[in-house]
Amino acid sequence: MxxxxxxxxxxxxxxxxxxxxxxxxxxxxxxxxxxxxxxxxxxxxxxxxxxxxxxxxGDGTSYWHFWNPWSNIHMAIRCMEKAIVPSHMPMHKRWFPEGHDSPILLPFTQLDDFISRHEQPQLRVRIFQFSYESIARLKAKVNEENGHNTSKISSFQALSALYWQSIIRALCLPHDQVTNCRLSTNNRHRFDPPLPQEYFGNCISALKATTTVGELLENKLGWAVSLLHQLVTNYGKKDVTDLINRWLQSPAIFNLNRLIDSYSVMMGNSLRSDIYGN
Known part of the structure; x- marks a missing residue:
């Protein structure tokens, strides 16, 4: 091959x-x-x-914080340059809520109580590539629809909304069907005090925007983008603290089978991470 x-x-x-x-x-x-x-x-x-x-x-931020310095070190060796010492080393000391320490015991006695395996059907997998110019046109379209009041809307939010509308339209669902779009979000800067971006571990949440199929498809793309933008903007320090406290009161294992349904989409792996630089 x-x-x-x-x-x-x-x-x-x-x-x-x-x-x-x-x-x-x-x-x-x-x-x-x-x-x-x-x-x-x-x-x-x-x-x-x-x-x-x-x-x-670790999460995606940690993953790329490992590979990028590793790649830079080897590129320097290849170019016969002086070995590079990364300026921002990963921070490996794990964070725990105040009053708690490792290990946090889980209320399970049998593996079947918290482990589930998903038999994925054979699916077609396709990679879509969006040029800088096409993303710029997408954001310009959203700006025009929202009265040029979306300067802080990210490319990721605009593209996520486009995917959400496109996938749900293709499914031909009833207009009263509830649909969600979940976004993976980095919580490091949402702690009080914030964690450094170099924190190596899992520090993410899955945010959920909810509407009906009818509302999603009858409104313009800018409406869906605004829904996602407000979701991210309104998610702050208190939300992260409340999420952790609820988990400590009732520990559970993250399970995609319970998180995702057949009428929703989940977006992750924002290109804020330097994926292609390597």
């Missing part, structure tokens, strides 16, 4: 899944599986580097 066999196809070939370790694993499998795997697959005319990390170790 060559590089062109992979990148020239409209859909991502199913064989690409085998280029990554941890397929089908859940976090608990880290007791007997690797926590981080770098798998190098040799192709006819190149290599494919697949990186897999157990989510118990």
């Amino acid at each position: 060559s590089i062109s066999d992979i990148v020239s196809l409209t859909d991502v070939p199913e064989v690409v899944q085998s280029f990554f370790d941890h397929k089908g694993a859940v976090n608990y499998d880290g007791h007997h599986m690797s926590l981080l795997t770098v798998q190098v697959t040799e192709l006819l005319d190149g290599v494919f580097i697949g990186c897999s990390m157990n989510h118990c170790i």
Whole structure:
């Protein structure tokens, strides 16, 4: 198999899944599986580097804060430059709520009480690429629809709203059906005092915007973007504190099967992380 066999196809070939370790694993499998795997697959005319990390170790911010300095160090070596010491090293001391310390015991005695495995059906996987110019046009359209009052709306919010409307329109659902759009959000700056962006661990929430299919499709894109924008803007320090306190009173395991339904979408992996710089 060559590089062109992979990148020239409209859909991502199913064989690409085998280029990554941890397929089908859940976090608990880290007791007997690797926590981080770098798998190098040799192709006819190149290599494919697949990186897999157990989510118990960290979130997307942590993941890229590991890979970017690692990449910079090796680029310096390749260019015969002096070794680079990253200016912002990861902070590995785990944060715990005041009055609590490690470990926080969970109220479960059997594995089946908190572990569920999802048998994913065979799906078509496609990667859509949006140019800088197309994103600029998208934001201009949103600005025009909202009376040029959306200077703080991010590209991620605009694109998420476009996906939400497009997916729900394609599903042809009843107009009174409730639909959600969930956004993964970084909570580091929402703590009091805030955690440094270098904090290595999981510090995220899944925010939820809710409406009906009718409202989502009958309104313009700018309306959906505003819904997501207000969701993020209104989520502050008190919300994070309340979320943690509720969890401490009733600990539960994050379960995607309960979080996501057939009428909703979830967006993650904002490009605020330097993904392509490596």
